[in-house]
Amino acid sequence: xxxxxxxxxxxxxxxxxxxxxxxxxxxxxxxxxxxxxxxxxxxxxxxxxxxxxxxxxxxxxxxxxxxxxxxxxxxxxxxxxxxxxxxxxxxxxxxxxxxxxxxxxxxxxxxxxxxxxxxxxxxxxxxxxxxxxxxxxxxxxxxxxxxxxxxxxxxxxxxxxxxxxxxxxxxxxxxxxxxxxxxxxxxxxxxxxxxxxxxxxxxxxxxxxxxxxxxxxxxxxxxxxx
Amino acid sequence: xxxxxxxxxxxxxxxxxxxxxxxxxxxxxxxxxxxxxxxxxxxxxxx
Amino acid sequence: xxxxxxxxxxxxxxxxxxxxxxxxxxxxxxxxxxxxxxxxxxxxxxxxxxxxxxxxxxxxxxxxxxxxxxxxxxxxxxxxxxxxxxxxxxxxxxxxxxxxxxxxxxxxxxxxxxxxxxxxxxxxxxxxxxxxxxxxxxxxxxxxxxxxxxxxxxxxxxxxxxxxxxxxxxxxxxxxxxxxxxxxxxxxxxxxxxxxxxxxxxxxxxxxxxxxxxxxxxxxx
Amino acid sequence: xxxxxxxxxxxxxxxxxxxxxxxxxxxxxxxxxxxxxxxxxxxxxxxxxxxxxxxxxxxxxxxxxxxxxxxxxxxxxxxxxxxxxxxxxxxxxxxxxxxxxxxxxxxxxxxxxxxxxxxxxxxxxxxxxxxxxxxxxxxxxxxxxxxxxxxxxxxxxxxxxxxxxxxxxxxxxxxxxxxxxxxxxxxxxxxxxxxxxxxxxxxxxxxxxxxxxxxxxxxxxxxxxxxxxxxxxxxxxx
Numbered sequence: 001x002x003x004x005x006x007x008x009x010x011x012x013x014x015x016x017x018x019x020x021x022x023x024x025x026x027x028x029x030x031x032x033x034x035x036x037x038x039x040x041x042x043x044x045x046x047x048x049x050x051x052x053x054x055x056x057x058x059x060x061x062x063x064x065x066x067x068x069x070x071x072x073x074x075x076x077x078x079x080x081x082x083x084x085x086x087x088x089x090x091x092x093x094x095x096x097x098x099x100x101x102x103x104x105x106x107x108x109x110x111x112x113x114x115x116x117x118x119x120x121x122x123x124x125x126x127x128x129x130x131x132x133x134x135x136x137x138x139x140x141x142x143x144x145x146x147x148x149x150x151x152x153x154x155x156x157x158x159x160x161x162x163x164x165x166x167x168x169x170x171x172x173x174x175x176x177x178x179x180x181x182x183x184x185x186x187x188x189x190x191x192x193x194x195x196x197x198x199x200x201x202x203x204x205x206x207x208x209x210x211x212x213x214x215x216x217x218x219x220x221x222x223x224x225x226x
Numbered sequence: 227x228x229x230x231x232x233x234x235x236x237x238x239x240x241x242x243x244x245x246x247x248x249x250x251x252x253x254x255x256x257x258x259x260x261x262x263x264x265x266x267x268x269x270x271x272x273x
Numbered sequence: 274x275x276x277x278x279x280x281x282x283x284x285x286x287x288x289x290x291x292x293x294x295x296x297x298x299x300x301x302x303x304x305x306x307x308x309x310x311x312x313x314x315x316x317x318x319x320x321x322x323x324x325x326x327x328x329x330x331x332x333x334x335x336x337x338x339x340x341x342x343x344x345x346x347x348x349x350x351x352x353x354x355x356x357x358x359x360x361x362x363x364x365x366x367x368x369x370x371x372x373x374x375x376x377x378x379x380x381x382x383x384x385x386x387x388x389x390x391x392x393x394x395x396x397x398x399x400x401x402x403x404x405x406x407x408x409x410x411x412x413x414x415x416x417x418x419x420x421x422x423x424x425x426x427x428x429x430x431x432x433x434x435x436x437x438x439x440x441x442x443x444x445x446x447x448x449x450x451x452x453x454x455x456x457x458x459x460x461x462x463x464x465x466x467x468x469x470x471x472x473x474x475x476x477x478x479x480x481x482x483x484x485x486x487x488x489x490x491x492x493x494x
Numbered sequence: 495x496x497x498x499x500x501x502x503x504x505x506x507x508x509x510x511x512x513x514x515x516x517x518x519x520x521x522x523x524x525x526x527x528x529x530x531x532x533x534x535x536x537x538x539x540x541x542x543x544x545x546x547x548x549x550x551x552x553x554x555x556x557x558x559x560x561x562x563x564x565x566x567x568x569x570x571x572x573x574x575x576x577x578x579x580x581x582x583x584x585x586x587x588x589x590x591x592x593x594x595x596x597x598x599x600x601x602x603x604x605x606x607x608x609x610x611x612x613x614x615x616x617x618x619x620x621x622x623x624x625x626x627x628x629x630x631x632x633x634x635x636x637x638x639x640x641x642x643x644x645x646x647x648x649x650x651x652x653x654x655x656x657x658x659x660x661x662x663x664x665x666x667x668x669x670x671x672x673x674x675x676x677x678x679x680x681x682x683x684x685x686x687x688x689x690x691x692x693x694x695x696x697x698x699x700x701x702x703x704x705x706x707x708x709x710x711x712x713x714x715x716x717x718x719x720x721x722x723x724x725x726x727x728x729x730x731x732x
Binding site: 424427429431437438445455468472483490491 | 631
Binding site: 256 | 592595
């Protein structure tokens with residue numbers, strides 16, 4: 001179980017440009033951190049650094065897993081649920097093919113075993129949470145509002161629907177540390193409400209969220225300004 | 227020194243000419259670029 | 274193994290659905306085999322002499338057609354980020370993509386070559402040797418190509434620069450590959466099969482590691 | 495192990511060191527050129543090649559430089575990947591056009607030497623000429639890749655990998671081309687060899703080529719360091 005993510009004296013550098021320096025923060029299980037800043041302030045680069053893509057120019061990021069400290073970037077990446085700028089969808093794949101591929105790629109447990117795993121890992125209390133724990137693909141699509149589009153190739157999806165599919169994939173991968181880049185982008189009011197609910201739920205189950213956003217995450221969350 | 231190249235002058239002179247041309251112009255260009263950079267830096271540092 | 278197979282089957286399906294797959298490469302290959310006789314004349318003795326070399330060059334060029342999209346498509350739409358975070362290592366990712374490229378391009382080209390060799394009046398043993406040499410050599414084309422495709426994955430017009438980078442490195446494959454057909458034609462053992470096999474093995478074994486390194490460098494940008 | 499090198503890898507120190515070195519090096523280059531030309535043009539005609547040996551005095555050094563410069567790029571690329579030092583990036587990048595020019599000259603002078611010797615401008619059977627041609631394409635690809643990647647730091651790493659992949663491949667390419675030349679042409683062809691009397695003029699010309707390369711390389715590195723400084727000054731001003 002992931003318990004905390006700590007950044008110490010972190011410097012973010014992209015190419016030859018130093019974007020941010022001396023950053024320090026800690027996110028604990030169940031917490032959400034919002035990254036704020038103008039365009040080009042390094043929000044995306046910081047997320048990429050935490051995900052392990054971008055090496056830190058200075059300082060370090062440590063993830064604590066059951067008391068074990070993980071500082072290897074690629075190992076850290078195995079805990080990351082990623083929602084980037086791009087939706088990472090293939091035009092010719094249907095919604096369900098898309099999810100099936102990522103499910104297999106991420107070794108996501110199949111429907112039956114997930115229910116057991118999730119309820120074992122964290123006590124299921126409310127009905128809403130119980131439904132979320134049943135990460136069956138059909139349930140998942142219903143939850144995310146894409147049930148009718150299941151067999152539709154992604155090229156026919158609207159921008160908002162593409163974003164919802166990306167969210168469904170985020171849930172499917174079952175990663176404890178969510179890194180979200182502008183999660184509210186391209187979504188309508190209902191969609192934004194969904195994102196806020198999912199984040200709250202993820203935190204409620206002991207997950208961690210770091211999101212680059214202009215808007216409230218819908219939690220009494222902490223804010224880091226870049 | 228002997229500059230009589232017969233019967234191969236048509237090959238020897240072009241070989242030397244081409245080498246001189248390429249290496250010479252590259253050298254001149256390199257020096258010109260160095261001078262330009264130096265002048266530019268000097269004018270920037272004055273401001 | 275599941276993540277590996279998932280990526281492999283996805284790439285194979287993509288190559289069929291989103292164009293740039295076998296069909297395009299085969300048509301290109303056939304066009305090269307048509308244009309060369311039109312260019313050099315109908316003398317069958319001459320065509321038989323140059324045929325295996327022409328087919329090898331044609332196959333190598335055809336395999337490069339869609340190579341630039343091998344990593345670039347996934348890089349541009351963000352898929353590569355998600356693949357990099359998956360349990361599959363980048364080395365595994367590279368191996369899956371090389372294998373997918375070979376299965377979708379190299380293998381069809383190999384199987385198609387006996388048909389095209391009709392245009393050049395090649396003898397049956399020569400055709401056998403040529404097909405075998407393509408079977409051994411095309412994995413090396415995919416492997417070497419993958420290294421350079423991963424190096425150029427962020428280059429906006431990578432498709433233009435890629436052949437310039439790949440083709441000089443493919444000189445040994447073409448030489449030894451066509452050399453296998455020469456061995457049959459002249460009847461003199463020249464060692465081409467051994468060299469081709471060695472190059473192909475070396476390239477396919479090393480390529481996933483170099484490719485993964487290049488992907489890592491690009492994701493950090 | 496490379497401590498002494500890193501002392502001078504600091505751009506400011508590098509500038510200081512090269513400022514004192516360059517006048518001496520360029521003076522030596524001019525002397526070597528004068529001496530090399532004098533000795534070369536005074537050399538007697540070869541009993542077989544006549545005065546075309548004069549071409550070999552500039553062809554062979556260019557061909558050797560073609561390989562040597564690539565070696566310099568490979569070493570700089572290793573430092574670029576392992577130590578991520580900016581000077582290594584700049585060194586690798588600036589050496590490439592020089593290497594391409596030497597390679598082009600080796601090809602052109604080789605062809606000009608071959609025409610009277612072989613009767614044709616290009617002989618595929620000469621493995622060295624063929625692999626030099628491939629080497630030229632490798633240089634062009636390397637230079638093109640540098641130009642194609644916008645971010646300089648990324649371009650440096652990516653091109654370093656390309657240089658190393660090329661370095662692994664060059665011996666294989668050379669071997670395959672030699673193998674191919676013997677496969678397709680049984681008889682041996684006359685290749686450029688130098689008899690003893692011609693050794694001194696050739697060595698002096700070789701020295702000139704090395705000195706010229708070092709001088710031009712250093713000046714280009716210095717220029718690029720200044721250009722980077724100019725860019726960062728302009729970025730700061732805006």
